[in-house]
Amino acid sequence: MSGPGPPDPGTGPTIDRYLAEVTARLSGPPRGHAGIVAELRSGLLDAADAHRSAGLPPDQADLTAIREFGDPAQVASGFTAEIAAGQARRVAVILLVTGPLVGLLWIAAAARLGIRIGLPWHWTGLSPGLRVGILLVAGAAGVTAWAAMLGIAGTGRLTRWLPARPRRAPTAAAVAGFGAVGADGLGLVLLAAQLATAPGKLSPVPAAAAAAAGTARLMLANRAARRCLASRAALT
């Protein structure tokens, strides 16, 4: 699918004004609005053309097309749920993709700590605090993964069979985002604690990479989760 392309040259000032009113009322980040507005514009122009062919003078044709289109606030609010769902889906996909990557870096950073595959109480040489911390990071990562999968499922093909609940996907994406904030934030705390107590047990390059990636993901996830909460609040 190609992008919306440049604006149609045939737009009259009345239609432009109307579209500006709709655009101002659309929810979510403005960069997602271009495609919607381009589609509405082509629909309005087609309708105005039809009225012109039927004999109306050009400005009357534009006004009639606008009247048929509906109140700008009503048109814009019709897109609120769709915009929120698209945003939730993007956030969930990004979190689900970046999770394992950042997770692998954390695992690499902790490789020399003495964690072996196996049950946590078999891990040797770890302080009880570090054990609990690592389990909490894993738990938060698990919550993130589940919530992200729920967010993706709730915005795709499954919506054919699921009852329509517009707030479900933004909620799931926000939970996934805050889960990632928890996992990465706690990972950074554990890393700092380890640096303060026994820095020699850390693998320096993976630890630095994990710290950088974890910080970036934490900030991204925090912002995304807040946005999803905001769009959730806009849904009545």
Add this chain to the structure above:
Amino acid sequence: MRAETLKGHLDGILLAVLEPGPRHGYAIMEALRVRSGGQVDLPTGTVYPALHRLERAGLVQAAWSAAGGRRRRVYQLTPAGRRALDAERSTWRDFSAAVSALLQPAPPAMSSP
């Protein structure tokens, strides 16, 4: 017919309008008006979000096309959309048959001798 009256049926109606072939937004509105004999006259702008929802559910697919110098988003049914339309039709047949039977004036009650 107002939007509230159509609530719950708009998805099926849009799928039906797309059954004969791909259409862009304005052509969909026009088909709604013509096929309903002018009875369905929704605020045009409210139909687009419904089309986007159907697209997300995989019942229609959309692509930009530039026929005639104007770029339009063209919608067409997917195989899943066709199946959903069939299901919608049979549900509606059962429902409307039952409601028609119920709304029919009942025959006068037999008076006892």
